[in-house]
Amino acid sequence: MNGKSGYIFINFRLLNNVKLSYQVDYSYENLIITELEHIPPNLIAVEGFPDVGLVGTISATFLVEQLKMRPAAFIRTELLPPVQSVKMGVAIPPAKIFVSDKLLVMTSDIPVPPQATYDFAMPLLEWLKQKRISLLVSINGFPYEGRLDVTEPKTLAIANNPDYADALQKAGVELLEEGILAGIGSVLLSELARAGINAVSLVAQSFPNYPDPGAAASALKVFSKITGIQIDTKPLLEKANELRLNLLELAERTKVGRAPTAGAQPTIYR
């Protein structure tokens, strides 16, 4: 990252290389996905919208940067506040999709308002089904009271069907036994189960209201285990201070009115 651009924005420098001659709109109720290039089937989709500790956002953006992914689609919707991200003098919708030969990453510069979660997630789900994704990985943080005392936060997984949960466990991934999952990922998980598509939510122990690159690194290690895509998280940890500083405003906005993302159920319900 250089000094002239914030972390979550830097990848749009790649826009200079995008041929805007290809534009296909997928129109749904409340939301339009504008593809800037043909997105092939069988990709692994990653959901990393702003959430607790911005774990999803940090992870998604790091994947985009490290795997040199291309901006491939924008999400245009009136469910988000009427703002545009400005990159290199160009106005761009804040929610966007990046692709590589194996992955499709969805993220946003601004949080999705909690009350719009379902309306935002459902058309996204329809598009993901049309794209015939092979797997969805939703990356989130969950507020962990003891985070300050934990050097390497733990990441737990939640599958969207028992067979996939078994497979994850056999692969050495620790599952969240019981709890509550909320947010865009929760909608996608349950609806993809109905469509017969495997999906997993990764929830990392995180600071509730501060950007948490350590939690993102933990989630990405489990992501590697699940997908077989090697991710070197060392650069992420090296610029942890820079991320915590430059994501300050997004963290402030994300915590306002945020719905709980995930967490263990109260003991009484176990």
Add this chain to the structure above:
Amino acid sequence: MDALEPLTDITETPNEYIITIDLPFIEDKNQIEIYAQGNALEISAEMRKAVRYRHAYSYGETREVRRFTKRITLPFEINEDEISASFKNGVLVVRVQKPKEKRTKIKVQ
């Protein structure tokens, strides 16, 4: 060079206020100063060198920052003997005890 307001959480318990402040680029407790005056706490932390900070929502404005400052007002006079502070993994935790309320038994006539 500008100062920046850090991300801060304030939690109230029956006995105390717990203030946690995220301080990226602060490595050592000696870089932090905390002053209590009246019902206010003033916290500042100085980075070892200036870093570039990009405003996410201000037309891409960037500026150099070297200092965090935060002023927190509590609903009571702060007793300096009732404050403790610790710094770990880049997060400052300040605990301020609430004044003990005088409890008087009232005789039922």
